[in-house]
Amino acid sequence: MITSCVETKREPHTFSAGDKTFLLDGNPFVIKAAEMHYTRIPAEYWEHRIKMCKALGMNTICIYAFWNIHEQKPGIFDFSGQNDIAEFCRLVQKNDMYIILRPGPYVCSEWEMGGLPWWLLKKDNIQLRTNDSYFLERTRLFMNKLGELLADKQVTRGGNIIMVQVENEYGAFAVDKGYMANIRNAVKDAGFTEIPLFQCDWSSTFQLNGLEDLLWTINFGTGANIDEQFKKLKEVRPNTPLMCSEFWSGWFDHWGRKHETRDAETMVLGIKDMLDRNISFSLYMTHGGTTFGHWGGANSPAYSAMCSSYDYDAPISEAGWATPKYYKLRELLMQYADSSQMIPDVPEAYPLINIPRFEVNQVAPLFQNLPEPKFSENIKPMEKFDQGWGAILYRTSLPKVTEGTTLLIDEVCDWAQIYVDGIFLGCMDRHYGQNTLLLPALREGAQLDILVEAMGRVNFGMAIHDRKGITQKVELLTDNGNQELKNWSVYCFPVDYSFAKSKKYIMENKLDNPAYYRATFKLDKVGDVFLNMETWGKGMVWVNGKNIGRFWRIGPQQTLFMPGCWLKVGQNEIIIFDILGPNKAVVEGLKEPILDDLSAEVSTTHRTEGQNLNLQIEKPIATGVLKQGNGWQEVLFDKAMKGRYFCLLALDAQNGGNEAAIAEFYLLGEDGKPLPRQHWKIIYADSESTCDGNFTADKIYDLQESTYWKTSKEDKYPHQFIIAMQDEVMISGFRILPRVEECCPGMIKHYKAYVKSVPFEF
Incomplete structure (x- = not known):
């Protein structure tokens, strides 16, 4: 049973940005924030996890507000029980800790659609995270609801909220200061006017949308070169307080990939480095918890859905246990405790059972328990049937099908099973770009069933416009032409318990x-x-x-x-x-979780046994030498070349070692601007390290600067990867980002680049 915390009136305080430091009641204050999310923790366990953070040596809790869990239907808001964000803030204050509130409207967080409500996608031309009038209207309504609950909890009014974030890592999405100003105004109009407002981004993007009246903070992970991360910010704002608003303690898990971990000692050394320089931080995550239900998101490209466990290799485990990483960090933070800060004993973990x-x-059986159908002449996505999550079945009658006909489903979102007259024919997985199936000969009138499971909407990048089900059309492809299938009976299977129970x-x-x-x-x-x-x-x-x-x-x-x-x-x-x-x-x-057991049938690498790329017959479009050092580098070819396939051949490393590593990689179009990467595929990589982590070659375009492709230690140079694009494009060069650590481990030195319209030979 959840019992509410009795709210007691407290004395008001001030919190502000001073000269190179934050000020609490006029005194220097270093924020040591623990990020955790009320939605990922049973409400009955909230206070236990708060106490765990306090015993770790933190003084602040950092939280997102998840719009889509609070407004699951337009205009119907739920801030009760598990969604009672105000109660969570009260419990934090009861334990003498502060709150940093991150209300979005977009929050990422490996959460369904980055926290944006699915029903926004019912509007055909909606442009999320822009000045789209409908998007801004709905954002303001949500912000105002948050303001009604939380504005009085600003520290200036006796509450414990010391800062509020405006949007989230917007520089990784677009450049639009007008949009950022609109979101800032929505936050202010909701009543958050008495404490600092800030915007967070990466060191490579923070200036793209930086508003002069907001604080700027930087996000980066363990092992990052901290001098390099804050270098630009210190140049443009020499007197600003420095803060790493997301210091990534670990990483999130995808279905079909190895469980992610990060080194504890490296994390602790990074935090010590910041504390020694008076740099504030928020540890993302201190406690990850669980993404219960259907709320897990996905990354793209390539589409890859998140696991339910959000353990994150965080200091506090998914089940709320103090890990060895926890105790290493606690030992450090006890040495940096504020003079008035009392660090309590570590709370006991909750009991376990078998x-x-x-x-x-x-x-x-699903096919014997169908709900009432809805009828549609044309294929439509799930949202058009007023369904947000779950599975959806599309059913129609086939014309006579001759052997060799191909079924095209454009586009499968996200995992489909195809049946004819109740017989299973195959499945399609969006992660692998699968959308065709070769059909046998079939009688006229045969019943085609396409069962599609929605696996979680994309939570990062432009692909957040992620409608589910089948989004465009279904066709039969023959030598005599294509035939689009029509007249569908549609059956919706929501994720509601009452639906499953009945x-x-x-x-x-x-x-x-x-x-x-x-x-x-x-x-x-x-x-x-x-x-x-x-x-x-x-x-x-x-x-x-x-x-x-x-x-x-x-x-x-x-x-x-x-x-x-x-x-x-x-x-x-x-x-x-x-x-x-x-x-x-x-x-x-x-009594113990199983979080790192991959099926043997899953292949995460991009090279088949015995496959060797033959570049001796190819002529490079460019050869050159990359510079040593952190940060983006750009290479322009002497002339642009048209092609669909690109190969980078790395000849040696800056440090003379065996490993090659790249964090992010863009190809440049004829205008010199980065080409879209949404439909890229890695079709070959000579070496990928998977024993000690997820360092596959697709990390070069996963939109995450802290993840990277890394070759195996035992594989010597040269190293190569091949990118296949959806269509032929003009390529004029590339942009490359090495690893963010000091000395850029695995940084490539000499290279050759190849562009082709037809596949490379092996």
């Missing part, structure tokens, strides 16, 4: 087709537990009405965190929606 293996033997369940062990599964299990005592889903296929889990997240057999996550506060002594209910079907319909509860 749940013996039990069978899930009630089944409701199915007609029968006693059955398991099915190979999509189905809902149900069982009950008894407990003598409750505690936190990790539900083992290793034998299941792909889908979602509800326990006692709570949607605890997604599972997918490809890993790396194989367990789901089940908070003990949501379990009951006695009988408990579990419902599992499995779109693939389980190998065994059993569940057990473990």
Whole structure:
């Protein structure tokens, strides 16, 4: 049961930006902020996690406000229970800590659509994160609601909010100071006028949209060259307080990729370096928690959905445990405690339980439990049927199909299974750009079913305009021409517990087709537990009405965190929606999570066994030498060349070692501007390090400056990668960003560049 914190009136204070330092009541103050998100922590556990942060040595909690969880339908706001952000702030103040509020409207955070509501996409021509009148109108309404709840919690009014952020890393999205000014005004008009407003960005982008009346802060991760990160900011604002508003303690996990970790010692040394220079910081994340339900987002390019666990390799684990990383950091922060700061003992973790293996033997086959259909002549995305999340089934009758006909689904968002007359023919995965399937000969009138699961809307970059289902058309491709399929019956499968509960369940062990599964299990005592889903296929889990997240057999996550506060002594209910079907319909509860177990069938690298690129027959468009040092470099060719395939050949490294590494890479068009990368594919990379992390070649265009391609230590130069683009384009050069660490490990020296209209030979 959630009990509200009694709010007591406190004395007002002042908080401001002084000369190279923040000032609390006129005295120098270093912000030591712990980022965590109320949405990713059971409300019953909020205060425990706050106390964990205080015992770590932090003085502030940094939080996003997630617009889309508060306004799931237009005009209907929910700030109660698990969504009670004001109560969370009260609990932080009860524990004598401050709040940095980050209300967006866009927040990223590996969260569905970066926190923007899905229903914005019902408007055909909506332009998110721009001066689009409808977007700004809805943003203002949300900001005003936040202001009603939180403006009185500014530190100047006796509350504990000391700073409010305007937008989020906008320089990585666009250049539009007018838009930033509109969002700033919306924040001010909501009542946040008495404390500093700030905007955060990367060191390479912070000046693109910087407003003169806002504080500027920089985001970067562990291992970064801190001098280099703040160099430009100190040049343009020599007297500003310095702050790393996101110091990344770890990283987030994607389905089908190795679990991410970051070195604890490197993190601690980076924080010490900042504290020694009077630089404030917010540790993103200090406690990641869990992205319960359907709220996980995705990155693009290439489309890659997030796991439910948001453990983040943070100092406080997903289940709220103090990790070795926690104790290393606590030891440091105790040495830098404020004179008035009392660092309490570390709270005990919540108790754990095991749940013996039990069978899930009630089944409701999806195709025998269809909801009422909706009819549409043309294919439309999920949003057009007023559906935000879940799965959607498109059904139509086929004309006579001859053998060799190709089914084209344009575009699959995000994971589709294709059936004809109830027989499974194949699947399509957006991550791999799959959208065609070769059909057998089929009779006229055969029933085509396309079941599409929405895996999470893109949360970063221009691809946030991410409609779900099938977004454009379905065609049959033959030698005689193309035929678009029409007249669809559409069935919507939302993620609501009531929808899953209402199915007609029968006693059955398991099915190979999509189905809902149900069982009950008894407990003598409750505690936190990790539900083992290793034998299941792909889908979602509800326990006692709570949607605890997604599972997918490809890993790396194989367990789901089940908070003990949501379990009951006695009988408990579990419902599992499995779109693939389980190998065994059993569940057990473990005391340890499984977060790094990839399926053997998943390949993350971009080179087949024995494949070797042949460049001896190719003529380079450019050869040259890159400069040593952090930051972007630009290379312009003597002339632009048309092509669809680009290869970079790295001949040696600046430090003479074996490894090559690139953080980000752009090709330049004929006008010298970066070309879009949304439909890029890495079709070859000679070496990729995957044993010690996710250093595959697609990291060069994942929009993240702190992630990078790195070759294996044992593989010697030369190194190569090939980019395939969707269409032929004019290429005039490239931009390259080395790793952000000091000395730029793996920085390439001599190179050759190749451009071709036809594929390279192997």
